[in-house]
Amino acid sequence: MTRSPTQFVLAARVLHWLMAAMIVAMLFIGVGMVASVSERHEWLLRIHKPLGMAILLLAVVRLAVRLRHAPPPLPDDLPAIQKLAALASHWLLYALMLIIPLVGWAMLSAGGYPVMLSESLRLPPIFPTNAIAFAMLRHAHAWLAILLLLTFLAHLGAALYHGLIRRDGVLSSMLWSWRK
Numbered sequence: 001m002t003r004s005p006t007q008f009v010l011a012a013r014v015l016h017w018l019m020a021a022m023i024v025a026m027l028f029i030g031v032g033m034v035a036s037v038s039e040r041h042e043w044l045l046r047i048h049k050p051l052g053m054a055i056l057l058l059a060v061v062r063l064a065v066r067l068r069h070a071p072p073p074l075p076d077d078l079p080a081i082q083k084l085a086a087l088a089s090h091w092l093l094y095a096l097m098l099i100i101p102l103v104g105w106a107m108l109s110a111g112g113y114p115v116m117l118s119e120s121l122r123l124p125p126i127f128p129t130n131a132i133a134f135a136m137l138r139h140a141h142a143w144l145a146i147l148l149l150l151t152f153l154a155h156l157g158a159a160l161y162h163g164l165i166r167r168d169g170v171l172s173s174m175l176w177s178w179r180k
């Protein structure tokens, strides 16, 4: 009989921590961008777009890793409602990691702005130019980012609850164990 894994596979753990840092940076950059009108706005936007596209690309890779490698099971004694909340919030995070960058890309396309990832790398538009759609996508991008922030905070709270209060191995399943 094969034993259930106690840890996420290495690729899943590396992607988890890399993307956590990128997403937290993105949320700060996004808020910093709309709060500044100086040339810092342009500078932040130049970071925001390629970093957002990198998150989109990594989210696709991460989804493939997740579908290929089953995660370690949650503890048997965890109440069913908490298991359901964990599952729902994890899939919501995957959805937001994919949808928010796509909405950002569609928003710029609808506004008729070129989506430049660098001086020379220009992405094709994914939405027809339309001022009303631009305004709606602009709002959607901001509200989805707020939903991402709230889901991330709930996720962080749950991780600390497992790691510091229940001490049930859920947090360490996403960490590195130095002891053999």
Ligand code: HEM
Residues within 6 Å of the ligand: 023, 026, 027, 029, 030, 031, 033, 034, 045, 048, 049, 051, 052, 053, 055, 096, 097, 100, 101, 102, 104, 105, 108, 115, 141, 142, 145, 146, 148
């Ligand atoms: C996970 C990925 C992303 C996150 C978490 C994110 C987050 C944010 C946040 C928090 C804001 C500020 C919203 C507000 O308060 O109005 C923002 C604005 C914006 N984002 Fe993103 N974003 C992401 C990806 C992208 C991508 C891929 C693009 C384009 C290719 C993009 C383009 C923009 C633009 C143009 C703005 C408005 C800037 C302004 O008003 O000056 N975003 N984003």
